[in-house]
Amino acid sequence: MRHSDNTPRGNSTMRLKALVRKEFLQIVRDPSSIAIAFLMPLFLLLLFGYGVSLDADHVPIAFVTEQPSADTRDFEASLLGSHYFAVIHAHSMTEAEQALREGTVNAVVRLRANFGERLRRPDGAPIQVIVNGVDANTARLTLGYLEGAWGNWLTRRADSNAKELNTPVRMEQRIWFNSELKSRNFLVPGLVAIIMTLIGALLTALVMAREWERGTLEALLVTPATMSEILLGKIVAYFILGTGGMLMTVGLAVWLFGVPMRGSFWLLWACASLFLLAALGMGLTISTLARNQFVAGQIAIVGTFLPAFLLSGFIFDIESMPAAVQAITHVVVARYFVSIVQTLFLAGDVWTVVLPNALALVLMATLFLGVTWRKSRKRLE
């Protein structure tokens, strides 16, 4: 029997405090909740911070010169001087191709026997480059590095030799926000979103589904606490837990991984809180719909964790996806938050990015929390 609303026993604040305390006791006493809340974020942060990198450095390349001369040595020096390459000498093209096939090198650079002579002819000397195209992204980057080394070498030659021409147009690049182009600087801020999705959605979905499964939710409902108070108790407890996870991740991002923090920390905190509310709302919605731990866990992974990973702009650029997939990304909550964290960390307080995305987070949070609240009421009364 539920109590009637006009004769509450004790006041609402007191009941809420008791519920929050109960949630915390449950979290602390259940090793798997502790694992998701504290160990998993740490583990994921270290795993992704160290394990995921798109910076191809010291790319192994095989260098074949069929007839060494001053010119070939000059070109070789431009490769050796770059930290992008680890040059391995091959004695013949067969040897180099074998190394490429076995995967010990990513590319072969070959200067033919008449390289020095053809350099002085009007049509110029070819520099043959073969890359292993299986990993298309690394192959593209390698080609880009080689073109850069080739361009620098030409400019250097032209500077020291008045007879030779320079390229008419010289490209000068200025990279904003991440001048060394370290992939860690954009992956680690994105991790804040992934880890908060994990705490907010996966943990909450599992915990709430367990209460349904074990029937402890019904037990709670016969106490003077109302459904909204029970939900609020859960939200407050996991909100505090998620904030802890966020602070830990941001701290490690700045102090361990050395990611610059150019925007305001308080603005980040405010946006993170909005995102956390939306994630909690998703977790609660999933568990109210599934009411079974196994299914709730599956839906949470497929419906929140994987999209946060793939469809949020965390690794893959959203604008390059097909239009249908791009449309789907608009319902991925993490998308808005990833955009905010990447900007706040690397660019600063850019209101034109923060405001529209924050507004989307507010809408999502209201939507999911509203659905949970309605669903749980309807099903119980």
Place this chain on the structure above:
Amino acid sequence: MLSPALTRIIALIVKEFLALLKDPKSRSVLIGPPFIQLIVFGYAATFELKDIPYAVYNEDRGAISRTLEAEFAGAPTFRHVATLSSEAEMAPLIDSRKVLLVIHIGQRFSDRLLSGENTQVQAPLQVIIDGRNSNTAMVAMNYVRSIVDQFNRQWMQERGQPGMPAHLESRAWFNPNLESRWFFVPGIIGMLALITTILVTAMTVAREREQGTFDQLLVTPLRPAEILLGKTLPGFLIGMVQGTVILLIVTLWFKVPLLGSLPALYCGLALFLLSGVGVGLLISSLAVTQQQGLLGAFMFVVPAITLSGFATPIANMPPIVQAITRIDPLRYFMVILRKVFLEGAGFDVLAHQLWPMALIGTTALALASWLFRHRMY
């Protein structure tokens, strides 16, 4: 006549399949998520850029700079968003991510180009790019560079100048158009097979433990080794079937070329599933509840995928992390998948990848059965 042991094992396998397929929830877990992931991964996971939004800030009003502008406007990978008239307009556009890059042509661009004929004066072209996503920035920069190179070649040719003293002749083996989909999509076979096998094996024992039916199994004539076998084979068979279905989708729908030896690929899949089943059983021998089983599976699968070279190359990782990847069975299977699909490899090339998986599989299974014996009685 079948030997009694075999009959018992078959009965157990049939029971496992019934338990998995009769329950609508577990059935949907086997079919729905892998399919969604395959489609989403296949289409979303790409490092190629298209429609790169850019703005032009042209201070030079000469005809030549317009030609260069037209080169960018005509390139299918670029999308013109704005033409700027002052430097101050640049920052807001890049900051708000409305453009990825700004092409800045300086005041004396045409003059310098024209006066540069037969001398060494170069006309600078400045490219300002948003580096927030470093990979996107690097790829976009390469696209810009190839347009500039094209322009340079044309300029020199039109003026009858001798070309550059040297030029690059690039070719890509195995994936001539450098499509990153060819790289990602075969890898999905390994990733999804791992997820399903581990989930199925890790959850079955945990479910029986939670529901108390595991004790009932123990009082049947089945020996521990037979129970173990009955629990491993369904996961293995499901992985095989799922792997085959995905393989068909990869070749027929995504049109990734399959050049190498199919027997070698299946041999790799079998050894890989063996290690997957081994790890799954290891998790289930330790997990008491389904939630622990699910978490254990998650804690293994996420690092296994991250460190396998599925999305980012192992060569980019620090040396210690690279050493850790050696105990990841998916790492070896990724190499096999890509080598067989794109490089046309057969058994001779793949031996180095096959034995580590066999070793990981047998070790995990031995450890799991030891743990089972010790926790059963």
